[in-house]
Amino acid sequence: MGRAPCCDKANMKKGPWSPEEDAKLREYLEKHGTGGNWIALPQKAGLKRCGKSCRLRWLNYLRPNIKHGEFSDNEDRIICSLYANIGSRWSIIAAQLPGRTDNDIKNYWNTKLKKKLMGVINPISQRKPQQAALFSSLLQATSLPSSPSSLLSSSFTCSNNSYYSTQTRSFTEPISFSSGPLSTSSFATASMIQPRETFLGPVQNDQVKDNLLVFGGDASCSSSDGSCSNQMSHVKEEYDQYGGCTNNNNEQMGLQNYLYNEDGDDQKLMISSGAAAHGGVLSGLWPGDNLPDYGLEEIKQLISTSSCNSFLFDENKTGEKVMYY
């Protein structure tokens, strides 16, 4: 037996919403709320629209406090980081960006951010394998520049060359980039996130140092392809538990509490990462040559393989520090 249609499509208007329809929907929702039933709502509101369409219009456009327009560098970083960790879980990502909708973020990723990232990754892919591995490892430890040239001009530093394992709760030996080919598996092992305790869970005391916030975690992923999506199957659950709560002001509190510091826009982040970027490592390696196109999966895989926690900083812009563990 097939699924019943959510509404009578024959009598439903489709396409762009008119200002009148917007006004009707807004007025109704402000007066009555959804009433817990989107399907019945359009009829009550006097709209010849599908309930799902109403819901989408409200959530993506009419809802109060919706933020439109340019994404900040900060938002870029959060999106990249979360995408690297959890993939295209746009609703979860959106929950960490107040005022942004999942649709907005999805569009932004598909049209702009992905290309931005590919601009970084593509040059890597034509390196010799050894260099490519190095580049992909570096990616997760560097800022997402507005252009490859800005990446080149960036000075990448990290607080040290150690990575911190939340599994062992101790600092381990630094990773050296000058010692030959990099083992991606070691990075993955060192850097996979641990949602409950670190990624979405409460920040541990030892994770907050010098105004740095932490997320990232221990070795829960050892897949050879570096993909960590499976390991994130509990993200929603964890999110519900830790992130989907509200504070006293009934404001949603979520992962942003661990992504933003008190200054909000000037936060510093500590992320799980297996690789460390040295200042100047990239210098002279940027090829600027033509490279094969990368698909979404490759992007994700490249990020994930090297770290499962790539996070891209632009040191010049924000002066952020990166710590690895």
Added chain:
DNA sequence: AAGTTGGTCAACCGCGGAGTC
């Protein structure tokens, strides 16, 4: 100036999960 191409973004589609009966 006209046609083509590419980018953007609002909206649609269909699926899976959760809740209810």
Added chain:
DNA sequence: GGACTCCGCGGTTGACCAACT
């Protein structure tokens, strides 16, 4: 436990616009 309904999500489409040829 199964059928059914609704919600929410992610992928995709298509209209619109600007840049390019």
